Amino acid sequence: MKNMVEKEGFNLFKAMAYIDRKYLFLMVFIITIGSLLFPISIPIQIGKNTNLYYSYLSKLKSTDIVMWKGATFRSYMEVKSGYIATLRVIIEKGAKLVAMYDEGDQQSVFQMVMGNPSTGASGILTSLMEQKNYKYWDNYIDLGMVLLGGEATYVSLARNFQGYIHNDYAGRPIQGSFLENVNGAADFAMIIDSGPLAGIGGDFLGRHFAMDYKVVYLGNMIGVGIAPTQTYIETGIVKGMLESGRGGAELEYLIGAPGPGLAALNVMTLGHYYFIALIIIGNIGYFGWERKARREEEIRAGGQKK
Amino acid sequence: MIVSTYDFTVAIVAIFITWSLYTQFLGKPTPFRSLAENAYIGVGMGMVTVINIWYMWTEGISPILRGEYWMLLAIILSIMMFSRIIPKYNYIARVPLAIAVGTSLGLALRTQINSNFILQVKAMIIPLWVDGNLYQTISNLTNIIGGLLLITFFIYTTEQKGPLKHSSQLGEYVLYIGLGTLFAQTFMGRLSMFTGYMQQITDPQWKIPYTIGIALLVFAASIIMDRRGLLEKYG
Secondary structure (H helix, E strand, O other), rough: OOHHHHHHHHOOHHHOOOOOOOHHHHHHHHHHHHHHHHOOOOOOOOHHHHHHHHHOOOOOOOOOEEEEEOOHHHHHHHHHHHHHHHHHHHHEEEEEEEEEEEOOHHHHHHHHHHHOOOOOOOOOOEEEEEEEEOOEEOOOOEEOOOOOOOOHHHHHHOOOOHHHHOOOOOOOOOOOOOOHHHHHHOOOOOOEOOOOOOOHHHOHHHOOOOOOOOOOOEEEEOHHHHHHHHHHHHHHHOOEEEEEHHHHHHHHHHHHHHHHHHHHHHHHHHHHHHHHHHHHHHHHHHHHHHHHHHHHHHHHHHHOOO | OOOHHHHHHHHHHHHHHHHHHHHHHHHHOOHHHHHHHHHHHHHHHHHHHHHHHHHHHHHEEEEEEEEOHHHHHHHHHHHHHHHHHHHHHHHHHHHHHHHHHHHHHHHHHHHHHHHHHHHHHHHHOOOOOOOOOOHHHHHHHHHHHHHHHHHHHHOOOOOOOOOHHHHHHHHHHHHHHHHHHHHHHHHHHHHHHHHHHHHHHHHHOHHHHHHHHHHHHHHHHHHHHOOOOOOHHHO
């Protein structure tokens, strides 16, 4: 390209159309790391879905049992703020929590936040848990990877919990725990689904728990799933959702506990401005050079044919 | 701040693997990227295998040892799946597969019709005018008009002419608006994921010098290798 520019002289449109990707990516790194290291204050507006999510979450009582479907490590990176903020509210309310997973690394993510009861390793929320006397077995139970098996598994859980679940992830029988009296979906006050890939309303929990037993179903959604989930909010299957990192930041703001979400909001805003700038530059480059050059070539080719 | 050897090792390995993968942005395969990719796949496979064995133990073998012998049926069905590796007997695998697919279909049919059809149509039956709430009125009108226009776009069995042609064209634009939204939300999600991971390798603060130092080392080594023509050989 350099040689071409030297031959034909500098053309701004052409330069805009052929910016080396290396520099575009470098700018993403600079914007991200720069904004994280040197934060600036940018105003925040709470979205409708976050308000709905928070309104249900804030109604939790200490006697309520919440089903927690974990997030994979890659999803967690996206919904981290909502994940931590939601667990923070559950711990503060003293509600009971049952964690379940359908992928291998979801448990590691949960233990990264709540600590590992087997090894005693602390997690991000360990200090809050100690402060609120929120303990494994008394307040929360990790059932491990019990959500494998698709449709049949979820139906079994919803209709015959005791027949399907016998022990926690470490093999300890659930007798004597708060799960002893859970017989099915109707005994859960809420389901929180963290970071699923697609529209969660059409997922098993939505159909077999929320639709059949009217369990409040909330989603902590990754970006790709926001639009499909919106349709299930309209139908009432999903009651509220956090929209990716932005939703998590809004929840952090609502509960008054700033965390990774609000810290990342600068990056989100500046990143979007950068992306809009790239769209504009790319389009100017396309219309000013690439399309024009292609048309000229077509005309030349057409002329030769004649 | 005291950092345990375990946490320190995990952080350093994670930072190194991260920057090794990002050398992809140089536009050429590098040995760092190959190392990171292979390590990722290897570790991932190892972890999945261990988790699956553990799952089989807690959910399959342990119940049998407790006297729940009906779980033997599940074990037998699972073993039947492995018959696929012997071409002569691979038809045996159809039995557990048929049971799994049949059960799922049966259970899904009733709920799918409700959640993905009846309730979706019901959600479209909304008032055209909401007193004192202009935002809701506009939102409802957009929903109804947009939905109807879009449905006409998917009518393929009638020749698209007259009013149908225009509504179908407008429906196409509604579709583009929807896809644009989806694209923007996906971008937001990806940026959020990237930021989340950058936070992971820069927080707490003791990680920052290691993150910057390892990034410089990995990229400098990749650029030097590129200049000396070693990337083609080792990448």
